[in-house]
Amino acid sequence: MVNSSFKALSHPIRRQIVERLAAGPATVGEVTGDFGVSKPAISKHLKVLEESGVVTRVIDGRNHVLSLRTETLDEATDWMVRQREIWTRLFDVVEDHLKEEQR
Amino acid sequence: MVNSSFKALSHPIRRQIVERLAAGPATVGEVTGDFGVSKPAISKHLKVLEESGVVTRVIDGRNHVLSLRTETLDEATDWMVRQREIWTRLFDVVEDHLKEEQR
């Protein structure tokens, strides 16, 4: 699932949609915003977000209401944070080593 | 730059390379590992990682030594963490609202 999350986030339009939805649920029309692309293009991006598990959709009359599936995004975030912890630790080791040498 | 970082991380092989490099610098041969793909394929993945600013390369004799450019990855990590903070806050608001209603 981490796989498809990163793929979903690899397009600027999709990231902007996620940014919008992080602030709360919205309809397709609302997330469409002012990207200079057609409705079918947005529709496809939403499909990618949905199939990757990043977004869910609830149909309400003629509106489709979109929400973030935060659990999915949490997984991807955790991967990044975990890597950061690892390379930060490494950096500290190097730092310590340099301090050691200065003495 | 956040753009290309996510794109760089959108392929499982490239993420595994990043995982390897998070633990410390390594040569091309070392990161190649046991993905079932040819050397040219790895070479291309490394090019993507390098051009996206995620990885740097220092040539030492006939070995190319790769390292993570952590600043670049920090940007992407920060984007994710920032979004998480936003949707977490939203979640708390909903939580509070539900508690409010239970009373």
Next chain:
DNA sequence: CGAACTGTTAACCATTTAGTGAACTGTAGC
């Protein structure tokens, strides 16, 4: 009912991506 509205599907196109094998560049070491 019929028109307007919200959104998707279908068919198509151009570009990018991910992979391949073969050939090449440069370094190491006998």
Next chain:
DNA sequence: GCTACAGTTCACTAAATGGTTAACAGTTCG
């Protein structure tokens, strides 16, 4: 000098991506 080694570049393919317009499906409302 020659061979082995580390890695890239080239030329090519197949599939995926991102976009388009045109047509469709369902909902709302006068």
